[in-house]
Amino acid sequence: MSDDLAARLREQGLRLTPQRQLILRAVEDLRHATPDEVLAHVQSQVSSVNASTVYRTLEVLEELGLVRHTHLSDRAPTYHSTLEHEHVHVVCRRCHTVSSYDPDLVAPVVATLADDGFTVDVGHLAIFGTCADCAGT
Structure with missing residues (x-):
C-alpha cells in the first residue's frame, strides 16, 4: 500500500x-x-x-x-x-446493512446502456431496498 x-x-x-x-x-x-x-x-x-x-x-x-x-x-x-474487487453496493433502508455483489448482477443493464453509448461506473452503483431479515419484521 x-x-x-x-x-x-x-x-x-x-x-x-x-x-x-x-x-x-x-x-x-x-x-x-x-x-x-x-x-x-x-x-x-x-x-x-x-x-x-x-x-x-x-x-x-x-x-x-x-x-x-x-x-x-x-x-x-x-x-x-480500489484494492477491493469492483462491486455493486446493495443497501437495506431499514438496518443500513451494505452488501457487496459481483458486477455480473447488473451485467444486462450495463450491456444495454453500453449499446446506447453509456459507460456505467459500477463501483459507484448502489441499489437500495429491504434485506431478507428486515422484510420479515
Whole structure:
C-alpha cells in the first residue's frame, strides 16, 4: 500500500505523510466508511488528525485512484479502497446493512446502456431496498 501511495503521490508532486498513510489504511480497514468514520478510526490511533485533513486527503486519494466513493445514504459519501474487487453496493433502508455483489448482477443493464453509448461506473452503483431479515419484521 505505502509504496503505491508514495509513488502516486510523487508523480503528482506531493509528499507521503503519516496522515495520508493512516487515512488510506483506515479506508482499507473499514472497507466502507464515511469521512467521519475514517476520522474516528484515525483519531483512535493519533489524535492530531482533524476533519479537514481527512476530507482533503480522501479527495487526494480518490484523484490518485486509490479510493473511490459512492453514496450509500443521504449523508456523506462512503469510501472504499480500489484494492477491493469492483462491486455493486446493495443497501437495506431499514438496518443500513451494505452488501457487496459481483458486477455480473447488473451485467444486462450495463450491456444495454453500453449499446446506447453509456459507460456505467459500477463501483459507484448502489441499489437500495429491504434485506431478507428486515422484510420479515
